[in-house]
Amino acid sequence: MFKAFRKMTQPIILCTGNKNKVKEIIDIFGEDFPYKVENQDIDLPEYQGEPEDIARAKCELAAQHVKGPVLVEDVSLCFNALGGMPGPYIKWFLMKIGPAGLYKMLESYEDKTAYAQCIFAYCSGEKGAKVHIFDGRCNGTIVSPRGPTDFGWDPIFQPEGYTETYAEMNKTSKNAISHRSKAIAAVKEFLLTLKQ
Numbered sequence: 020m021f022k023a024f025r026k027m028t029q030p031i032i033l034c035t036g037n038k039n040k041v042k043e044i045i046d047i048f049g050e051d052f053p054y055k056v057e058n059q060d061i062d063l064p065e066y067q068g069e070p071e072d073i074a075r076a077k078c079e080l081a082a083q084h085v086k087g088p089v090l091v092e093d094v095s096l097c098f099n100a101l102g103g104m105p106g107p108y109i110k111w112f113l114m115k116i117g118p119a120g121l122y123k124m125l126e127s128y129e130d131k132t133a134y135a136q137c138i139f140a141y142c143s144g145e146k147g148a149k150v151h152i153f154d155g156r157c158n159g160t161i162v163s164p165r166g167p168t169d170f171g172w173d174p175i176f177q178p179e180g181y182t183e184t185y186a187e188m189n190k191t192s193k194n195a196i197s198h199r200s201k202a203i204a205a206v207k208e209f210l211l212t213l214k215q
């Protein structure tokens with residue numbers, strides 16, 4: 020009875036230091052989402068390895084810290100010509116060479132295709148609780164930067180079937196098709212089953 024009550028009332032702590040992520044995640048969950056989601060800017064390490072393992076490690080650490088329900092995400096931008104790199108290391112590439120430098124990395128390759136991947140990880144925070152993983156992807160092409168520069172690599176990612184980059188799209192359009200929205204659809208479905 021106590022556990023069930025806690026499930027209904029305890030907020031899910033979204034652990035990320037990235038304000039742009041928080042905004043998109045809250046928008047995508049939407050007003051009718053029946054759980055309270057609160058952001059904590061916990062500085063989680065930038066782990067190395069496979070994207071799923073990185074998200075799992077972030078989630079385990081966040082759950083230890085919060086001792087309650089946590090949600091984390093990790094984003095990769097994978098260039099097909101480079102066997103999926105920079106992948107989870109996109110943050111450092113972006114920091115060092117910026118969107119234009121990332122576009123230039125593909126100069127000598129004919130294949131400019133890429134996919135954006137968002138992996139969410141959820142854990143209830145209870146002792147021995149499992150980490151649940153949710154994967155969302157969006158295929159696209161890496162283009163010369165276009166549009167506002169307020170969120171990461173958005174100016175160089177043009178999703179398949181569109182003529183605008185993520186940065187040029189309005190937020191509602193990006194959120195309707197993005198890697199993040201696909202992963203969140205799976206998160207939502209899972210969390211809503213917990214409510215039943």
Ligand SMILES: O=P(O)(O)OP(=O)(O)OP(=O)(O)OC[C@H]1O[C@@H](n2cnc3c(O)ncnc32)[C@H](O)[C@@H]1O
Nearest residue numbers: 034035036037092093094109110113170171172173
């Ligand atoms: O605290 P966390 O959640 O880890 O936030 P972070 O900013 O460190 O994010 P990641 O480790 O997932 O690194 C992904 C990088 O890609 C960027 N990024 C994430 N989602 C993006 C999106 O939808 N569009 C453009 N850039 C994005 C983000 O700013 C980072 O530079």
Ligand SMILES: [Mg+2]
Nearest residue numbers: 063064065110
């Ligand atoms: Mg990070």
